[in-house]
Amino acid sequence: MAIAILIPTALRSYAGGKESVEISGPTVGAALLSLLDAHPELRKHLYNDEGKLRHFVNIYVNDEDIRYSGETETSIKDGDTISIVPSIAGGSTAVEDAQGVELDRDEILRYSRHLIMPEVALEGQKKLKAARVLCIGAGGLGSPLAMYLAAAGVGRMGIVDFDVVDFTNLQRQIIHSTANVGRLKLDSAKERIAEINPYVQVDTFEAALSSENALELFADYDIIVDGTDNFPTRYLVNDACVLMGKPNVYGSIFRFEGQATVFYAKEGPCYRCLYPEPPPPGLVPSCAEGGVLGVLPGVIGVIQAIETVKLILGKGDSLIGRLLLFDAMKMKFRELKLRKNPDCPVCGLNPTVTKLIDYQQFCGVTPHEEVSVGSEFEITPVELKTKIDRGDDFVLMDVRQPEEYAICRIPGSRLIPQATVPERLHELSSADEIVVHCRSGVRSGQVVEFMKQAGFRKVRNLVGGILRWSDDVDPTVPKY
Amino acid sequence: MIQGANNLAIKLKTEHLAQIKQHGEQTYPHECCGFLLGEREGSTNYLREVYGAENERQDSRHNRYLITPEQSKRADSYARSRGLGVIGYYHSHPDHPAAPSGYDLDHSCWPGESYIIVAIEKGKAAALNSFTKPDYTQFEQEEILVEDS
Numbered sequence: 001m002a003i004a005i006l007i008p009t010a011l012r013s014y015a016g017g018k019e020s021v022e023i024s025g026p027t028v029g030a031a032l033l034s035l036l037d038a039h040p041e042l043r044k045h046l047y048n049d050e051g052k053l054r055h056f057v058n059i060y061v062n063d064e065d066i067r068y069s070g071e072t073e074t075s076i077k078d079g080d081t082i083s084i085v086p087s088i089a090g091g092s093t094a095v096e097d098a099q100g101v102e103l104d105r106d107e108i109l110r111y112s113r114h115l116i117m118p119e120v121a122l123e124g125q126k127k128l129k130a131a132r133v134l135c136i137g138a139g140g141l142g143s144p145l146a147m148y149l150a151a152a153g154v155g156r157m158g159i160v161d162f163d164v165v166d167f168t169n170l171q172r173q174i175i176h177s178t179a180n181v182g183r184l185k186l187d188s189a190k191e192r193i194a195e196i197n198p199y200v201q202v203d204t205f206e207a208a209l210s211s212e213n214a215l216e217l218f219a220d221y222d223i224i225v226d227g228t229d230n231f232p233t234r235y236l237v238n239d240a241c242v243l244m245g246k247p248n249v250y251g252s253i254f255r256f257e258g259q260a261t262v263f264y265a266k267e268g269p270c271y272r273c274l275y276p277e278p279p280p281p282g283l284v285p286s287c288a289e290g291g292v293l294g295v296l297p298g299v300i301g302v303i304q305a306i307e308t309v310k311l312i313l314g315k316g317d318s319l320i321g322r323l324l325l326f327d328a329m330k331m332k333f334r335e336l337k338l339r340k341n342p343d344c345p346v347c348g349l350n351p352t353v354t355k356l357i358d359y360q361q362f363c364g365v366t367p368h369e370e371v372s373v374g375s376e377f378e379i380t381p382v383e384l385k386t387k388i389d390r391g392d393d394f395v396l397m398d399v400r401q402p403e404e405y406a407i408c409r410i411p412g413s414r415l416i417p418q419a420t421v422p423e424r425l426h427e428l429s430s431a432d433e434i435v436v437h438c439r440s441g442v443r444s445g446q447v448v449e450f451m452k453q454a455g456f457r458k459v460r461n462l463v464g465g466i467l468r469w470s471d472d473v474d475p476t477v478p479k480y
Numbered sequence: 481m482i483q484g485a486n487n488l489a490i491k492l493k494t495e496h497l498a499q500i501k502q503h504g505e506q507t508y509p510h511e512c513c514g515f516l517l518g519e520r521e522g523s524t525n526y527l528r529e530v531y532g533a534e535n536e537r538q539d540s541r542h543n544r545y546l547i548t549p550e551q552s553k554r555a556d557s558y559a560r561s562r563g564l565g566v567i568g569y570y571h572s573h574p575d576h577p578a579a580p581s582g583y584d585l586d587h588s589c590w591p592g593e594s595y596i597i598v599a600i601e602k603g604k605a606a607a608l609n610s611f612t613k614p615d616y617t618q619f620e621q622e623e624i625l626v627e628d629s
Contacts, residue, residue: 008556009520009565010590019560045590056589058549065549085552088569089537089587090595091511091544092576118602245582266582268618314576340618349615 005035005082014041023082028061029072031082046084058085092314101126101155107199111153124313129155129199131312134221136160136209136237138189140287140297141227141251141304143175148305150193150200154312157193158203158221161185168480172294209233211356214240223311225249225304229287231278232359238263238271239356242347247320249307251300254285256293256328258300261319261338262307265347268321273341273348278363282446296328373448379435379460381469387435388412394433399447400466404439408477410469418443421450430456437462437469439480488612488622490516490568490594492527497626499530501605504572504598510541515555516568516594525567525594525612531555544583545571568594568612575600578607580619591615594622 002022007015015021016039023038025031036043048054059066060083066074076082103111103125114120114128131154135142138161149157163185165176173185180188186204193202203220207213209228218224218240226237226248234250241248247264250271263270303324310316323336346353379387387394388411398405398413405415416424418438428434434456438444441464448461462469470477503512513535518528533555535545552566559565569589573579578599580588588595591613598608611619 006556006560008590009559009567010593012520012565013592019565056587058552060549060553063553083553083556085549085556086589087547087549087552088589089544089546090513090571090581090584091540092573092581264582265617266585267580317577317579339620342615342617347617349617 002078003031003076003080003082005031006084008084008086011042011045011084014045015039024078026075027072028059028066028074028076028082031076032059032072056086056088058087059083060085101130103129107153110197110199114153119315120313124315125153127312127314128153128309131223132156132158132221133223133225133308133312134158134160134218135225135227136233137227137229138173138175138185139163139169139227139229140172140253140292141301142189142225143173144298144301145225145227145305145308146189146193147175147196148302149308150197150202152305152309153197154200154308156201156203156221158205158217159186159189160205160207160209160217161189162206162208172292172297174298209236211236211359214356215244218244218246221246223247223249223308225251225308227251227301227304229253230365231284231363232365234271235278235362236356236359239346239353241265242270242272243355247311249304249311251304253292253296253300254287255290256296258296258326258328259323260300260303260307260326261323262311264318264320265340267318269338269340270344270347272346272353273344274323274338276341276345281364293328296326299326299328373445373452373461377448377452377460378463380463381472384410384435384462384469385473392433394435395428397428397434397436397447399436399438399444404480407480408466408470410437410466410474410477413437418447421447425451425454428456430454430458432458434459435462436460437465439465440467441465488523488614488620489625490525490527490596490610490622491625491627493628494626496527496530497608500570500596500598501608503530503532503570504574504600505603505605507535507572508600508603509574511535511537511543511545511572511574513545513547513569513571515547515552515559515566516570516596517555517559517562517564518567519564520567520592523592525592527567527594528564529559529562530570531558542574543576566593568596568610570596570598572598572600575602578609580611585613585619588613588619595619 002024004020005023006020023031023034046057061080111125114125133154135146138159165180165183165185165188167181175192176188186206190202190204193200224241224246242265249262251260307319321338323338325334342349396413398415399418401417436444436447445461448459451459467479470479514532516527517531518526533547533551536548537544537546556566578597595611599606610622610624612622614620
């Protein structure tokens with residue numbers, strides 16, 4: 001007679017389909033070892049990566065839990081039965097209830113349209129008051145998001161931003177007013193929120209989110225809302241949320257299109273499941289480069305706000321596992337189902353990203369965006385002005401988009417948009433002297449570099465672009 | 481990753497669904513829980529019997545449940561005596577959607593088992609869904625096939 005190890009139904013396919021396996025051995029540990037020798041596939045379902053029994057796995061000898069009889073050293077004899085027994089738990093929500101939170105008379109009046117709905121009611125409003133939400137960025141998405149969450153009664157909001165309000169923000173960043181141009185976005189946003197709802201505690205963090213500060217900043221908040229517009233920060237927010245087990249309410253906008261979803265690795269995919277690798281630097285233009293419809297962040301930011309409120313209330317069907325795509329021109333919403341990637345480097349089975357990394361490097365972003373073409377291939381606006389006034393014979397080439405050319409131009413320039421330069425290179429002569437410019441000098445720097453490699457030697461980049469031309473030479477040229 | 485086809489499914493009878501819903505309504509506003517007994521063939525779980533369990537949580541029973549190993553062992557012996565096995569679990573979400581939470585994932589068991597969740601809204605059974613774990617990192621919804629013949 002031997003010892004029988006009873007195999008749970010879920011594991012039988014790893015044990016040759018057997019209901020029980022006959023084993024001999026002086027102790028439970030020895031018996032389990034010979035079980036794994038015979039059926040090695042069982043190992044990963046009984047033990048975790050550290051070689052310990054999985055937390056839900058309990059081992060019994062007859063009716064005794066070995067935890068109380070000597071663990072794996074428990075001796076066994078013929079006729080004994082070893083059982084592999086799971087314990088299981090669960091529940092409806094990962095967020096604990098709002099305990100000890102009360103609403104005063106004014107708050108009850110303020111939130112009355114919430115309180116009379118069964119899906120929110122007093123209990124839900126207390127959850128909103130107890131909630132702590134961190135908004136990354138007080139820009140296009142952050143503006144409607146922060147304003148609506150404040151109005152809805154989210155008790156504590158953190159905002160991370162380091163920028164100053166400028167005139168180009170006002171077309172869409174509705175939390176900031178014209179009078180606040182030149183002030184910190186944080187100060188402007190905090191004042192506006194206080195006007196909307198003085199019951200909201202606003203924590204401001206004047207910093208660029210980084211691998212050094214992200215974990216500490218996120219620790220005090222339940223939900224992180226990503227309102228940023230660059231890839232390094234998106235990957236950083238994602239990884240920090242996965243590592244800390246927090247939901248990441250995601251939105252992005254470009255021109256007339258937007259996307260929104262909730263990345264929550266505990267319940268679905270993360271950003272890296274969708275985009276394992278960042279796009280090559282420069283391939284995907286930013287809103288500053290490609291433009292954005294001013295109203296669009298209103299739609300996407302408000303969707304993020306709704307998802308945040310639903311997560312707090314624990315109600316409805318969340319966007320977890322669904323990517324919502326919005327096209328303002330077609331006025332259409334579409335939806336893609338997202339699936340968790342078991343090979344995901346951060347939330348998969350064998351994660352390789354277990355701490356925050358250098359996201360600038362990961363996304364191939366060099367600290368100074370401007371391409372250094374070398375000083376002999378550069379020219380300043382003042383030098384260019386002198387050249388023009390002297391009547392030098394040269395080609396002034398503008399590589400911006402036609403829409404930008406329509407806003408302003410340097411007299412005598414010839415428009416060859418950056419994307420068309422390779423196919424129109426034959427229109428240019430390498431014997432000619434050529435000055436290339438764009439808005440700020442970045443794109444023209446790339447064109448100069450490209451032309452150098454194509455054999456042009458007398459080509460120079462206008463440093464600082466038409467913006468610096470406006471500053472240093474001709475203030476009547478409008479900046480945009 | 482964009483979602484692909486998944487062929488995981490649980491086959492059961494109308495009366496099983498009724499039993500689970502009834503259990504959830506009985507324990508409302510607390511969570512109910514129990515075992516799904518049956519057989520497994522390939523990627524399909526065949527439910528033969530619903531076997532109720534006691535929620536052994538003493539606190540937070542409106543949003544937490546716990547099944548101790550003693551109950552699991554009893555359910556497993558019962559199932560074996562009928563030529564069946566534990567193929568999964570069910571529990572209720574009082575006033576909460578019928579979808580697994582992060583807490584559910586953290587405290588669940590082996591891949592391939594079925595997890596039926598029934599939402600109980602204001603005391604009445606509402607949505608019911610079944611989920612399974614393709615691996616240890618996630619739940620995926622599985623198809624519920626009702627076969628009453």
